Amino acid sequence: MKIVVDAMGGDRGPEVVVEGVVDAAKEIEGEVILVGKKSIIQKHLTRFNFPKIKVIDAPETIDMNDDPMQAVRRKKNSSLVKAMLLLKEGEVDALVSAGNTGAVVTAASIYLKRIQGVHRPTLAVPIPTPLGYSLLLDVGACVDTRAEELYQFAVMGSLYAQKLMGIENPKVALLNIGEEKMKGNKVVREAYTLLENSSLNFIGNVEGRDLFLGKADVVVCDGFVGNIVLKSSESIAESLSQYLKEKIEKSKNQQVKQFLEKVLKDFFKRSDYSNYGGALLLGVKGYCVVTHGASPPEGIKNSILVASREVASGINEEIEKFFSH
Amino acid sequence: MKIVVDAMGGDRGPEVVVEGVVDAAKEIEGEVILVGKKSIIQKHLTRFNFPKIKVIDAPETIDMNDDPMQAVRRKKNSSLVKAMLLLKEGEVDALVSAGNTGAVVTAASIYLKRIQGVHRPTLAVPIPTPLGYSLLLDVGACVDTRAEELYQFAVMGSLYAQKLMGIENPKVALLNIGEEKMKGNKVVREAYTLLENSSLNFIGNVEGRDLFLGKADVVVCDGFVGNIVLKSSESIAESLSQYLKEKIEKSKNQQVKQFLEKVLKDFFKRSDYSNYGGALLLGVKGYCVVTHGASPPEGIKNSILVASREVASGINEEIEKFFSH
Structure with a gap:
């Protein structure tokens, strides 16, 4: 190889x-x-x-x-x-x-x-969840995605989760602003129908607040949404980490310093890009x-x-x- | 009153x-x-x-x-x-x-x-930044928003920032997947042109990673995007807070506990909903x-x-x- x-x-x-x-x-x-x-x-x-x-x-x-x-x-x-x-x-x-x-x-x-x-290639990123990783796609390769394309992203994500994340029957969800079938924009509602009638293990919609909770193995969205969600999430995690690091620096208590440094390192180890190795073009x-x-x-x-x-x-x-x- | x-x-x-x-x-x-x-x-x-x-x-x-x-x-x-x-x-x-x-x-x-x-009402939420707050809108009142509607959100957000956040000439930006004018989906590119030719203090696009950095006073997006970004961000902040709280509970060192509790409280005070009092319907x-x-x-x-x-x-x-x- x-x-x-x-x-x-x-x-x-x-x-x-x-x-x-x-x-x-x-x-x-x-x-x-x-x-x-x-x-x-x-x-x-x-x-x-x-x-x-x-x-x-x-x-x-x-x-x-x-x-x-x-x-x-x-x-x-x-x-x-x-x-x-x-x-x-x-x-x-x-x-x-x-x-x-x-x-x-x-x-x-x-x-x-x-x-x-x-129809169109897609970028997928594994995002950290309490139990491991979910695959989020698209994160920026496609904007103005059509429903058929979202369906194809779901297929590719599901195959990836099977072959590379070791998940037998991956749970696939649409990222949406509500759980009900009729929620969301036109394209997402159309994609819901396509996915519901597909051979995939489609579990419905997940909301932004569920994204990092691992409710689905594969979460599908338009690249405009996925890119903004991914980047804003990284930015929040970074700000908090930065804030805590500054506080650690200022602390004169060595025990506090050591404890916090370890806790932060453990938390960010799983959410760190370096651990899952980047975005996958499918x-x-x-x-x-x-x-x-x-x-x-x-x-x-x-x-x-x-x-x-x-x-x-x-x-x-x-x-x-x-x-x- | x-x-x-x-x-x-x-x-x-x-x-x-x-x-x-x-x-x-x-x-x-x-x-x-x-x-x-x-x-x-x-x-x-x-x-x-x-x-x-x-x-x-x-x-x-x-x-x-x-x-x-x-x-x-x-x-x-x-x-x-x-x-x-x-x-x-x-x-x-x-x-x-x-x-x-x-x-x-x-x-x-x-x-x-x-x-x-x-054309359509919009929900705006003040989001915490290092220097104060930015106003993010729409966060879920409107999906499938048209460019003219995004422009109107920008107008309402800018007036709000002037009258209620005390900002004389609020910097207005579009939430996008890149800084350049031609980035993003069709609606956002059209909205860019409308905003560029408007009387607003339009500073261009901001990306997801800039959202919580306060680059703009008013950040405009479709409600589908805004809702998902807002909810996923809250969820990340909550997970990290939860994680740290559990670690604090387990720590037997009282100094570590007190220090961490204070630091966390200070950080989340500013990002907490209870401090800025909810979403505004405009x-x-x-x-x-x-x-x-x-x-x-x-x-x-x-x-x-x-x-x-x-x-x-x-x-x-x-x-x-x-x-x-």
Whole structure:
């Protein structure tokens, strides 16, 4: 198995990506390849006594501020486009990037193409719940989603939960503003009917307040809603963490400090991106995982491990099989 | 000034509402009237040595599980409908309810009617930021909102921020999935153009991660998005608070306990519903404040104070004036 990693995308620079790649390469069976500015990557690689990593030079980079469509079309020599081409050509089995999410989605749509029968690709993110994780999708690949597309997201999410989260008959729900069937906007009400009549284990609507409680294994929504919910939730968790950290700093009591530091660490361990390894792009012909831009090396490593599990699971063949009927 | 309070709606029963009403009645100039099951309310009132509160009997109640439209149409003798009729007939100046938000919006739409020129009424909620509050609207009164309606929400929110939050030239933003003008769904992109060409102090888009940072004074979105963001955010804050409280309980160190209890209390004081007194219904001919169903007496009291400030501010005349041009 070969996994290509876009070394240039992350907010924290290639140094962090390289460290995560080295850690992953020690664990997975197969090869990890880095694409990016070769001299910079090589420099960071020398810090680690680990010679097995191939580096492919890419002189251009796409950053967080680039417009995805323009950047992907114009920067043919960017690390992302070069990595995507390796995936398209079958040189590698999966791609991992900590870069501009929109650019990854755009590049995948252009180069990999959609799986036959899939209307639009979708980004899914595992969100922490008291008992584990729920899969939330779409979190930003699609806006102005139609009911049929929400249904397809539900199918892909359900297959993912089965094959990769070990859930036999995943409970699927629509994110809505009320539990009753007639609640919500036009598209969600239409999607309710489609899901109710589908082969999925559809449990109805869940509300915002239930999102992090794990009532459903797969929660489906339009990408506009999913993106805003995900980002605002992260922001709240961060503010509170920041607030408590400042208080800890000020406390002169060592016992208080130690206790709080441990409690906070435990709480955020489960909600931290670095633990679940990023967002999963579903519906295209190829495995792509987008790590959070601010990921530490552990997040990069976990994304690579997630990508390798996706490849091994053959989830894309399952999606293809489902939609070919 | 007279303010009517629906005594029956809250999750915590009329006892809590009565306590909040008594506390408010001591502070405001004017009268507070309670509507609900008279014998129950009178019983709770006897706990307080405060004879000034009038009680109007209403044998029916609308609860959280009632369908708003059906309940408002059928339960003519409910505390909410009777209270709303007092407001419509000019017997009182404002209404406060801790009940079913949808029912309050529906009853207000049916009985009070919209302010001339306003397409749809909207629910606004002050959300905590590091420097104070931002006003988020709509949080659930309207779904499938059109661009013109989002523009109107922005106008009403901006007038509210001016008249009631003391902000001279409120910064208005659209909640979106990116900062650039072309980001987001069709309706939001159209609303961007309307706002850009308006007389408002429009600062562009804010993302989910900026929502609680106070970048804008007024943040506008469709009610489907606003409701889900608000409820999921509350849920996260609650989970973390719960988690920390459990850890505090288990700690045997008294200093740690005291420190943590104080820190948590301070943090949640600002984000607590009871401090800002509920959601504000804007765009109808009458002042209605909906307190969170789980509000403590302090929340009820603060909602009554908010309602009294709304009446004094004349915000509805300002809204009418704006849309009459």
